[in-house]
Amino acid sequence: MDLPDRFAGVDARIPDSWKSLQGPAEGTVHLPNRLAWSGPASFDVADPGDRFTLYSVLLDCGQLDDVCAYINPSLLRTDWPRLRRATTSQITRRWERKFPALAA
Numbered sequence: 347m348d349l350p351d352r353f354a355g356v357d358a359r360i361p362d363s364w365k366s367l368q369g370p371a372e373g374t375v376h377l378p379n380r381l382a383w384s385g386p387a388s389f390d391v392a393d394p395g396d397r398f399t400l401y402s403v404l405l406d407c408g409q410l411d412d413v414c415a416y417i418n419p420s421l422l423r424t425d426w427p428r429l430r431r432a433t434t435s436q437i438t439r440r441w442e443r444k445f446p447a448l449a450a
Contacts, residue, residue, distance in 0.1 A: 353436045359410050360444050369418035375400055377416070381407055391418070394425070398432075401425060405433050405441070423448065 361367060369375070375389045381403055389400040401422065404413050422429075426448045430438040442449040 356437055356440050359413060360441055361414055364419045366414045367417050367419040368414055369416045371418050375416050397421060401429055402432060405437055
């Protein structure tokens with residue numbers, strides 16, 4: 347029996363526009379248990395390490411509503427070079443297709 351494709355549905359989890367990303371630029375984000383079931387659940391968005399972990403979880407596991415609610419577009423642009431090295435190319439390529447400015 348074949349395992350399901352882990353990347354099926356990734357495109358549906360990426361918003362259509364930068365305006366859809368409404369995440370905070372400061373403060374603490376508390377992820378629900380379905381996303382933070384095995385590690386920290388609270389992240390200080392102003393802390394680059396916390397934000398890196400938060401955005402990595404969201405890119406890999408977050409649904410569209412999660413991504414839109416918790417990712418800040420300016421911070422994503424700033425962090426993208428580091429995120430793209432740490433996140434699978436299956437996900438980063440899809441994000442860069444939808445948001446070509448990330449690939450620049």
